[in-house]
Amino acid sequence: MKRAALLNIELSQIIAGMGHGDMLVIGDAGLPVPPGVRRVDLAVARGVPSLDQVLQAVLSELQVETAIVANECLDGQQQLPAWYQQRQADGLPSAPQCVSHEAFKAMSRQAVAVVRTGECTPYANIALRSGVAF
Numbered sequence: 708m709k710r711a712a713l714l715n716i717e718l719s720q721i722i723a724g725m726g727h728g729d730m731l732v733i734g735d736a737g738l739p740v741p742p743g744v745r746r747v748d749l750a751v752a753r754g755v756p757s758l759d760q761v762l763q764a765v766l767s768e769l770q771v772e773t774a775i776v777a778n779e780c781l782d783g784q785q786q787l788p789a790w791y792q793q794r795q796a797d798g799l800p801s802a803p804q805c806v807s808h809e810a811f812k813a814m815s816r817q818a819v820a821v822v823r824t825g826e827c828t829p830y831a832n833i834a835l836r837s838g839v840a841f
Contacts, residue, residue: 712767718747721820722768725837731769732818732834733761735826739812745820758826759790762833766797772838774799777808780830788831
């Protein structure tokens with residue numbers, strides 16, 4: 708049995724198959740998944756699992772080069788959400804790339820997969836571009 712935090716077989720296989728620059732999107736329960744993009748649906752109920760829980764597990768296996776969030780997820784003082792700040796110690800870049808929510812949704816068409824969580828916080832979505840571990 709795996710020792711890493713990420714136990715979901717489908718998600719683990721997706722990460723194992725990613726190359727440098729490939730993109731994985733982790734989204735809230737309402738983020739639309741573009742046609743033709745693989746969907747990993749982890750949503751069980753409102754808030755279960757949270758985006759932060761899924762992000763923490765993904766970061767246990769994925770080397771992240773770039774993170775992208777929507778401007779709309781920033782607070783009134785342009786501060787990153789708590790879930791982003793908490794995961795910087797786990798491998799998120801200190802400064803994400805910020806785009807409009809519409810641009811984020813368009814960008815998700817290029818993702819190898821979109822992971823749907825039970826998160827119900829508006830604009831709680833993140834795109835992760837894979838880096839290299841060497």
